[in-house]
Amino acid sequence: MSENAGGGMQALRKEVAGCPTGARLAAALESASLANSDIPSLITAVIGEKLAASGSAGGTAKPAAAGGAVGGSAPAPVTAAGAAAAAGAERQALDSALCVADGLSFLHPRGKQQLALFSDRLLVRTAKSDITVPYGAIKHVAIIDSIPGDTKGKVLLYLHIDSDHTKVMNGKTQLAAVVIQTTADAQLDVAHPQGGGRLQGAAPVVLCQALGAVPNGVDPTCFVSPDAAYFQSANKAAGVRAHVKAKDGFLYPLPTALCFLDSPAVFLSHSAIRSVELMRAGGASSTFDMVLHLKSGKQQEFTFIARQEAPAIEDYLRKCRLPLGAAASSDEEDGAEGEEEGEEGSRGAAAEAEDEDSDDPEDEDFDPSSSSDEDEEEGEGGSQQQQQQRSGGSKRSRGPAAEAGAEEEEDEGEEEDEEEEAEESSSEEEDSSDNEGSVELVSEEGFTLDHLESALSEETSGRRAKRQRT
Secondary structure: OOOOHHHHHHHHHHHOOOOOOHHHHHHHHHHOOOOOOOHHHHHHHHHHHHHHHHHHHHOOOOOOOOOOOOOOOOOOOOOHHHHHHHOOOOOOOOOOOOEEEEEEEEEEOEEEEEEEEOOOEEEEEOOOOEEEEEHHHEEEEEEEOOOOOOOOOEEEEEEEEOOOOOOEEEOOEEEOEEEEEEEOOOEEEEEOOOOOOEEEEEHHHHHHHHHHHOOOOOOHHHEEOOOOOOOOOOOOOOOEEEEEOOEEEEEEEOOOEEEEEOOOOEEEEHHHEEEEEEEOOOOOOOEEEEEEEEOOOOEEEEEEEEHHHHHHHHHHHHHOOOOEOOHHHHHHHHHHHHHHHHHHHHHHHHHHHHHHHHHOHHHOOOOHHHHHHHHHHHOHHHHHHHHHHHHHHHHHHHOHHHHHHHHHHHHHHHHHHHHHHHHHHHHHHHHHHHHHOOOOOOOOOOOOHHHHHHHHHHHHHHHHHHHHHO
16 A cells, blocks of 8 residues: 555646536545545546646647536446446455464355464455454354265354344445354464464364454354254255255254254344244145244244154254244133133023022022921921921022911911821820720621721821821
């Protein structure tokens, strides 16, 4: 960079001050952070060369038009994208980087790239630009091995970027993640971020060590990897094939999150998930879908998962305690259950009220069969007392509106009691006469049919009187 880079921008502003696109050019260079580079000086020099060539070819240069254009034609307009393209050779210096790894294979952004770790950020250098990611925007680092169908020992290093913290752009495309692809056998040798030595060994291990060794860099608690205790596919892999819209890839159920690769890169922490719904998992279809209902109100679908993976997915959801079911219908189900409980409570209260009414002694009718034995023991007084209680209870149960009818029934009952008393007294007299031996004795010669009829009549009367007493 030239020592007079700052003055080059001032010279450029003066040179294009009268041009219609001059202000736009200066603004484009400033927005692309090129104001302090050599680009303004180079543009100024090009304009000077153009003016010199025009003057030598046509004699005297034509005066500037009303718009301020110099020479025979106005310079081509320069946009921010054009200025950035012109500044393709302008790169951030890597001299201050803590460590640099060359020739790494990336899935996002795709291609062979260079990775540099600084004290406050990491930088991915592509063929066209430098992509800067602040460490504070890296919320999770997933180390994924046991890739389905892989026979080369591939290992993916997934750096999830929090878009709410920082929007990381690759040209016009926003990056949701930086994904490095390597193998378990690949070797890497880089400087230790804290100085005083080097990190050497398997590439996946060295990259994780380097990221974790940067002071105030990536939080060590952000690292996560697949665990067979939580999930293992039918083929003993860490993930299952799935689709996100029309893109196919692999879904990796991790202990604390769900990750999808290759494209688009999706990473959803369990803390962001309200519930999970499995569609067509119990049907005859050869595949099923998994719908994540997020706490933000959005949904994320992973479709066309092989049906044979359903038991492992269900077991994973239970182990991670992720609620099953549609979030939209859960509130409605709770409301329906509440209404059913309310109806059951109302029916129960009504039944209890009926039980209380039936237990009231004042509302019970007298049962004569239950007190027959007591009548025999207590005799005449007990029978009259129970009949009075029956008549009194009947009055109370029927209420004031039926008191007149109850009184008539009571009078009839008293008459019946008098008749019973008379019959009992007569039967007692007969019994006493029998005991005293007052029955007329008839010899065999004097016994006639009239005597037989009289004896039978007396026997029948005696039995009738006994039945009435009981």
